[in-house]
Amino acid sequence: MKIIILTFSLFFTGCSTLGFGDFNSGSDLNNNQSSDASGKVPVTFTYQPLTGGKHQVYIAGDFNNWSENATVMNEDDGIYSVTLFLKNGKYSYKFIVDGKWISDDNAKDFVDDGYGGQNSIVFVGNKNDIDALRKVSFIYKPSKIVKEVYLVGSMNDWNIKANKMVETSKGVYEISLLLKPGEYEYKFNEDGMFYITDQNAKDFADDGFGGKNSVLVVDDSFDKVTIKKGDGIFLDYGLATTQSLENVNPLSPLSIEFKAKAHFNDVENILLLIKGDQDSQIYEMDKVADDGSYEYFQKIISLSSEDDEFDYCFIYQDGSERLYLLNELFSMQNDESKYFHYSKSLVQPFFTPDWVKNGIIYQIFTDRFYDGSKDNNPDFKEWYYEGVNIPPKKGRLHEKYTEYYHFEDDWYEYSGLVKSPYHYPDNEGHQPDYNSFYGGDIAGIHQKLDYLEDLGITIIYFNPLFESKSNHKYDAVDYMKLDPHFGTDEEFKAFVDDAHSRGIKIILDVAFNHTGETFWAFQDAMKKGPKSKYYDWYEWKQWPLPDVSSMNDYKPIDYYECWWGHGHMPNLNFDFDEANPSENSIKDINLANPHWDVVNYVLDVGEYWISDMNLDGFRLDVPNEVPFWFWKLFRERIKSIKPDAYLVGELWSNAVDWVNDDYFDAVMNYAYFKDPVMRFFNTRQCNAKAFDRDLKQGLLSYPVQATQVMMNLIDSHDTFRYLETCNGDISKLEMAVLFQMMYVGTPHVWYGDEVGMMGGHDPDCRRPFDWNYSQDSVKVSLHNHYKKLIQIRKEHSSLRTGAFKTLIVDDMVYGFERSDSESTIKVILNNDTKFNKIILPSSNDLYIDLLSGNSFKSDNGEIEIDMPPMSGLILK
Ligand SMILES: [Ca+2]
Ligand SMILES: [Ca+2]
Ligand SMILES: [Ca+2]
Ligand SMILES: [Ca+2]
Structure with a gap:
C-alpha cells in the first residue's frame, strides 16, 4: 500500500499537478562517480525479493539488447545486485525473476512497455541534460505533385494536421522539430490522405496495416536545445503568431479571454499589453496549466461595450529581457504599428450550445435498439434488393460480389455478425454481415423513451436514418427520406415532439462525402x-x-x-476543378469551383432535417473528406435556422482546425478522451501522470466552450466495445464511467454499454440491445451505477461547466477537482490493484462521498481514507 498525501498549499494558480509517493531509493544509482576512460560510469542495480529462498534473477534493458539471460544478478545477504558500466544516457530495463518480467518499483521514472506494463528508467548523468530537447529535421521529396505534406507520427500522436512541412525548394518539403530523446515512428502524409513511408530512414517497423512506419532514434548525436528560466533567452519555435481563437477568445460579448503559451520552463511571466486611446494597460497573465511541453497563460478582460476596439500585444519576460509577440512575428523590439487589433468583427465570437454543456448523449443504432413494430420489418421487396434476397442453395455460399439481405427472427442470435454463414469466403473466414436486419425502429425507441429518460439521457444521437440498402444506412438511397423500415414521417415527428417535451434533444449522423x-x-x-x-x-x-x-x-x-x-x-463531387480527395483541403471558397447543384442540394438536406423534422443538430461523418469551405456554408445555413444547433465532427485526432466558429462546435473526442481512458482504465498501459498529460493536451488545445461540448465517448459503432477489450471486467468499465461523468465535456453512452454489452470489430459491436439485462444482477448494478453518476452530474453545475484542476497524479491514483461558485467536488480514483491510503487536509470538517453516501470526518486537520483497489470517491 502507498500513502498519498495531498497538500493544498502547494497548488499553483489554476490547474496544476501534484503527486507524492513513498519513493525509497532501493536501487541506488550513484551517478556522481567518476567515469572511466571510455566515458562509462558504474551503475549498480539491486533487487530485493518479496519472498525468501533462492531465485534466479537477471536484468534486461536497452544496455544488453533486452537479453533474457546475458546479465545475471548475484545474491548477497538476500539482495541481488549487479554493477554495469554505462555511458551517460537514459535506459529502460526490467528484472527477470524466476522467468517473470517485473519492473523495478524503486526506479525514479517509468515508461509504458507496450504490453500493458511498465519499464523502469534510469538516468546516467544529468537528467536535464539527457532529457534536453534535440533539433531534428525531416526532409521529403514526393514522387508526384502534391499540394501539402505533413509529418505524422508518434511525436504528434499521429495528428494529421499538427506538423505541416514547408516547401523549401521546388518539390522538397522540410520541417524541423524539437524532440525529446527517444524512439519515434512516423510517416509523411500527402494532401491529408496518403501515408508514405520515409525510405531514407535507418529503421522501420510494422504499421499494423500491412505497411511500414519509419523509425527514428533521437539521441546524443542531435543538437541539444536547453531551455532555462531566467537566462533572458526565449524559444519561440512552434509558437503561433497569428490572431486566432488560440490567443483571443470571447467568452461572452463583454468578457474576452486572452491566452499565450511558452515553452515549458522558459519564461518568468507573460504580460498582456492593451493600448487604449490615451494610455496603455499592462496586465500580468496567470499561468493556468502546463502539459510538460508548454506552459499556458491566461487573462480575462471585461469590456465596457461590445463595440470596444483596441490594439494589444503579449510581452514574454525572462531575466532582464523582453520578447514581444506581435501580429505575425516575435520581436525583441516593441513596435506599436504591429500590434494585434481587437474588434468584434475581427474576432468572431464562438458560442457553443448550453443544452449540450448540460447534456448526456446516448447513441442509437436504430436496427438494433428495440423492435416496436413488426409491421415495418424489412421484406426486401425494394428494387435494390432484387436478386440479393434469395438465400444460397443449401450447403453453398454466395459467389463473390453477391450478397444476401435477410432478416433475423431471433433478436438474440448475433453469431452472423461475426461470421456471415452466407458470404463468399474471404481470406480465412467469412465476411461479417452488414446485410442482416433485426427490425429495430423508431416505434421501438419511442416505446423505450421512459427507459432513456429514467437513465437520465437528454440527447439522442442517431446513426443515419436515411432510406438505405445496408443496416448501417451510410449508403443513402435518398437523404430526404426516413428509411420506411424505421417508420413513417408521422411516427418520427411524433417521436421527436415527445422527446422534446421530455427535454430530450435529437441529433442525426449525416454522411455527405458519399451517397449509396x-x-x-x-x-x-x-x-x-x-x-x-x-x-x-x-x-x-x-x-x-x-x-x-x-x-x-x-x-x-x-x-x-x-x-x-x-x-x-x-x-460526391463538391468541386469541379479538384478531384477527391484534394478538393477537401481548400478553405477559401474563392479558390474552389463549387458544384453548386451538389452543394445546394446537400445544404437543403441539412435544412430538411433541422426544419421539417425539427432535429437539434448533426454528427458529421468523415468531415475531413468533404471540403472545408462546404462546412462553412453548412454551419451558416444550419445556425441561421437554429442558432443553438449542435454540430459535431467525426475527427479522430487533434481537430483544432475544425473546432471554431467556421465549422464545428466539437468533435467526437477519440483523441483526448477515449484513447487516454482506454490506456489508463482499460488496457492499463499508462499511469496517472501520462493520463493527465493526454487529457491536458485536449483541454488546452480547444477553447473552453468547445471542451465543454466535446462528445466524450467510451465506445461507438466504430470501435470494439469497452468491455470486450477488457474481457468483461465490469470494474474497469465502472472506473471509466465514473471518470467520464465527472470530467469536462458531454458524456456519451453507446447504447447497451450501460447494461454490460460486449462485441468486437463492427458489426459485432452493433448487437441487438440486451433487454434481458434486468434478470442479471451484475448488469442491473452497472445500469444503476450509470444512472447514479448521471444524477450526480445533473445536480452539480461544477461537474458540467466548472473549472478543472488536477489534484493527484501518483502511479495509478488520479484525483481532480471540479469547482464553480455553487460547489467544489474532489474526485479520487484508485485505479490500482491494491489499497491506497489518501490523506486530505480538511478545509471541510466533513466530506460526503456522493457515490456511497459515506462521510469522512476530519481528525487533527486531516482526513484519512483507505481506498480499496479499483474504487472511486466523489467528495463534496
Ligand atoms: Ca529562457
Ligand atoms: Ca420493426
Ligand atoms: Ca471534384
Ligand atoms: Ca470527398
Missing part, C-alpha cells in the same frame, strides 16, 4: 452515362462500367471515386 450506389443521382448517371444531368455529381475515371460478373478483380475505384474503395458508396 442506389442514390437517385448515381442511378441516373449509371443509366444515362455522360448524358445524365447528374453524371458530374460523381467523379468518373472510366466509363462505361465493365460487366462485373465476368471479372475476377473488379475494383470500383478504377472507375469512379468511392469511399475507401467501397463501390456501393460513391463520393
Whole structure:
C-alpha cells in the first residue's frame, strides 16, 4: 500500500499537478562517480525479493539488447545486485525473476512497455541534460505533385494536421522539430490522405496495416536545445503568431479571454499589453496549466461595450529581457504599428450550445435498439434488393460480389455478425454481415423513451436514418427520406415532439462525402452515362462500367471515386476543378469551383432535417473528406435556422482546425478522451501522470466552450466495445464511467454499454440491445451505477461547466477537482490493484462521498481514507 498525501498549499494558480509517493531509493544509482576512460560510469542495480529462498534473477534493458539471460544478478545477504558500466544516457530495463518480467518499483521514472506494463528508467548523468530537447529535421521529396505534406507520427500522436512541412525548394518539403530523446515512428502524409513511408530512414517497423512506419532514434548525436528560466533567452519555435481563437477568445460579448503559451520552463511571466486611446494597460497573465511541453497563460478582460476596439500585444519576460509577440512575428523590439487589433468583427465570437454543456448523449443504432413494430420489418421487396434476397442453395455460399439481405427472427442470435454463414469466403473466414436486419425502429425507441429518460439521457444521437440498402444506412438511397423500415414521417415527428417535451434533444449522423450506389443521382448517371444531368455529381475515371460478373478483380475505384474503395458508396463531387480527395483541403471558397447543384442540394438536406423534422443538430461523418469551405456554408445555413444547433465532427485526432466558429462546435473526442481512458482504465498501459498529460493536451488545445461540448465517448459503432477489450471486467468499465461523468465535456453512452454489452470489430459491436439485462444482477448494478453518476452530474453545475484542476497524479491514483461558485467536488480514483491510503487536509470538517453516501470526518486537520483497489470517491 502507498500513502498519498495531498497538500493544498502547494497548488499553483489554476490547474496544476501534484503527486507524492513513498519513493525509497532501493536501487541506488550513484551517478556522481567518476567515469572511466571510455566515458562509462558504474551503475549498480539491486533487487530485493518479496519472498525468501533462492531465485534466479537477471536484468534486461536497452544496455544488453533486452537479453533474457546475458546479465545475471548475484545474491548477497538476500539482495541481488549487479554493477554495469554505462555511458551517460537514459535506459529502460526490467528484472527477470524466476522467468517473470517485473519492473523495478524503486526506479525514479517509468515508461509504458507496450504490453500493458511498465519499464523502469534510469538516468546516467544529468537528467536535464539527457532529457534536453534535440533539433531534428525531416526532409521529403514526393514522387508526384502534391499540394501539402505533413509529418505524422508518434511525436504528434499521429495528428494529421499538427506538423505541416514547408516547401523549401521546388518539390522538397522540410520541417524541423524539437524532440525529446527517444524512439519515434512516423510517416509523411500527402494532401491529408496518403501515408508514405520515409525510405531514407535507418529503421522501420510494422504499421499494423500491412505497411511500414519509419523509425527514428533521437539521441546524443542531435543538437541539444536547453531551455532555462531566467537566462533572458526565449524559444519561440512552434509558437503561433497569428490572431486566432488560440490567443483571443470571447467568452461572452463583454468578457474576452486572452491566452499565450511558452515553452515549458522558459519564461518568468507573460504580460498582456492593451493600448487604449490615451494610455496603455499592462496586465500580468496567470499561468493556468502546463502539459510538460508548454506552459499556458491566461487573462480575462471585461469590456465596457461590445463595440470596444483596441490594439494589444503579449510581452514574454525572462531575466532582464523582453520578447514581444506581435501580429505575425516575435520581436525583441516593441513596435506599436504591429500590434494585434481587437474588434468584434475581427474576432468572431464562438458560442457553443448550453443544452449540450448540460447534456448526456446516448447513441442509437436504430436496427438494433428495440423492435416496436413488426409491421415495418424489412421484406426486401425494394428494387435494390432484387436478386440479393434469395438465400444460397443449401450447403453453398454466395459467389463473390453477391450478397444476401435477410432478416433475423431471433433478436438474440448475433453469431452472423461475426461470421456471415452466407458470404463468399474471404481470406480465412467469412465476411461479417452488414446485410442482416433485426427490425429495430423508431416505434421501438419511442416505446423505450421512459427507459432513456429514467437513465437520465437528454440527447439522442442517431446513426443515419436515411432510406438505405445496408443496416448501417451510410449508403443513402435518398437523404430526404426516413428509411420506411424505421417508420413513417408521422411516427418520427411524433417521436421527436415527445422527446422534446421530455427535454430530450435529437441529433442525426449525416454522411455527405458519399451517397449509396442506389442514390437517385448515381442511378441516373449509371443509366444515362455522360448524358445524365447528374453524371458530374460523381467523379468518373472510366466509363462505361465493365460487366462485373465476368471479372475476377473488379475494383470500383478504377472507375469512379468511392469511399475507401467501397463501390456501393460513391463520393460526391463538391468541386469541379479538384478531384477527391484534394478538393477537401481548400478553405477559401474563392479558390474552389463549387458544384453548386451538389452543394445546394446537400445544404437543403441539412435544412430538411433541422426544419421539417425539427432535429437539434448533426454528427458529421468523415468531415475531413468533404471540403472545408462546404462546412462553412453548412454551419451558416444550419445556425441561421437554429442558432443553438449542435454540430459535431467525426475527427479522430487533434481537430483544432475544425473546432471554431467556421465549422464545428466539437468533435467526437477519440483523441483526448477515449484513447487516454482506454490506456489508463482499460488496457492499463499508462499511469496517472501520462493520463493527465493526454487529457491536458485536449483541454488546452480547444477553447473552453468547445471542451465543454466535446462528445466524450467510451465506445461507438466504430470501435470494439469497452468491455470486450477488457474481457468483461465490469470494474474497469465502472472506473471509466465514473471518470467520464465527472470530467469536462458531454458524456456519451453507446447504447447497451450501460447494461454490460460486449462485441468486437463492427458489426459485432452493433448487437441487438440486451433487454434481458434486468434478470442479471451484475448488469442491473452497472445500469444503476450509470444512472447514479448521471444524477450526480445533473445536480452539480461544477461537474458540467466548472473549472478543472488536477489534484493527484501518483502511479495509478488520479484525483481532480471540479469547482464553480455553487460547489467544489474532489474526485479520487484508485485505479490500482491494491489499497491506497489518501490523506486530505480538511478545509471541510466533513466530506460526503456522493457515490456511497459515506462521510469522512476530519481528525487533527486531516482526513484519512483507505481506498480499496479499483474504487472511486466523489467528495463534496
Ligand atoms: Ca529562457
Ligand atoms: Ca420493426
Ligand atoms: Ca471534384
Ligand atoms: Ca470527398
